[in-house]
Amino acid sequence: MPDNRRFLLQRRPDGEPVREDFELVSEPTPDLAQGQFLIRNHYASLDPAMRGWMDAGGNYMPPIPLGDPVRATTIGVVEESRAEGFEAGMWVMGLNALEDYSVGVAGGFTQPIDPSMVPEVTNYLSLFGAVGMTAYFGFLEVCAPKEGETVLVTGAAGAVGSVVGQLARIKGCRAVGIAGGPEKCARLTEKYGFDTAIDYKGKDEAALTKAIAEACPDGVDVIFENVGGIILDAGLMNLNLHARVGLCGLISEYNTEPRGIRNLWQLIVKRAQIRGLLVADYVERFGEGAAQMGEWAAAGKITIDEHVDEGLENAFDSFMRLFAGSNQGKMILKIA
Ligand SMILES: NC(=O)c1ccc[n+]([C@@H]2O[C@H](COP(=O)([O-])OP(=O)(O)OC[C@H]3O[C@@H](n4cnc5c(N)ncnc54)[C@H](OP(=O)(O)O)[C@@H]3O)[C@@H](O)[C@H]2O)c1
Known part of the structure; x- marks a missing residue:
């Protein structure tokens, strides 16, 4: 197994985040326990809300513990599995972290997604996410x-x-x-x-x-x-x-x-x-919303731009685009 590069929160930002608040480290890819599966993260959503998760107080989510990778919604492919319902090769989306590999748990927040249902798999992080x-x-x-x-x-x-x-x-x-x-x-x-x-x-x-x-x-x-x-x-x-x-x-x-x-x-x-x-608050109604969005998108009534930066090593610069206004659409980081 290759090493797992992880973008860690090392210090709570004081005002605007600076590079030194984070560290990109390389750790062994974790072994799986029964009921777990390994996700090869392909794309991560970079969201303004992540800034609040970096503070000690947190917000509607608990704060990211210091030394943990920065929490983010990712989409990726199951690489290895010891969990029923999550076979290798399956695309999944969930609240994971800025890292090459995340461990998912059956019954947890990571769910299968079907790339054939959308024009681009990244649309699960934008219009349909x-x-x-x-x-x-x-x-x-x-x-x-x-x-x-x-x-x-x-x-x-x-x-x-x-x-x-x-x-x-x-x-x-x-x-x-x-x-x-x-x-x-x-x-x-x-x-x-x-x-x-x-x-x-x-x-x-x-x-x-x-x-x-x-x-x-x-x-x-x-x-x-x-x-x-x-x-x-x-x-x-x-x-x-x-x-x-x-x-x-x-x-x-x-x-x-x-x-x-x-x-x-x-x-x-x-x-x-x-x-x-x-x-x-609307998670249980996402299917309804996504179906309507799909109709409008197919009819050419709605569109969204995605700004995809590449490389986990660029996570800091890409995240900071949200505050500098240099993102041209939904900010996404391509990890693999
Ligand atoms: N309540 C929810 O459930 C929920 C869910 C998702 C997002 N949100 C919120 O929705 C907002 C937009 O999020 P997004 O993901 O769509 O990001 P986004 O709008 O794609 O990116 C952030 C944009 O905010 C603008 N901005 C940054 N700092 C600013 C400042 N000091 N003054 C004025 N504008 C500033 C920039 O545009 P300009 O170049 O125009 O300045 C930047 O491009 C955020 O406030 C986010 O927290 C809330």
């Missing part, structure tokens, strides 16, 4: 969009945001996206069908509030929030009566002390609601 399902259930159920409404999406050129914008158009809404830089803004309107886009770079809260007002002359009925900070506060200043804010993520605060929401009073003025959402 947690990202697509966050957009699908988070937007359609939590934000309850109605035809003709104006939907403001922040982090709009990213994996979740780009899908939400397309869902808004499918539902007959006006989709307005906020993203960083002219290229991403062009992608919003030209590729994902947003009605208009706002470049947040170089804008303070007042300028953002004004830009949103200009882009949304009828006000904002739904905010799908991925970013937080001044972008969320500027959005709140433009809410319509009975608007809904779906709080999906606050990426602008993952590496800093939380700034908090300053314009919360707008929820009173507009009798609006804000609700947090977590994709894990």
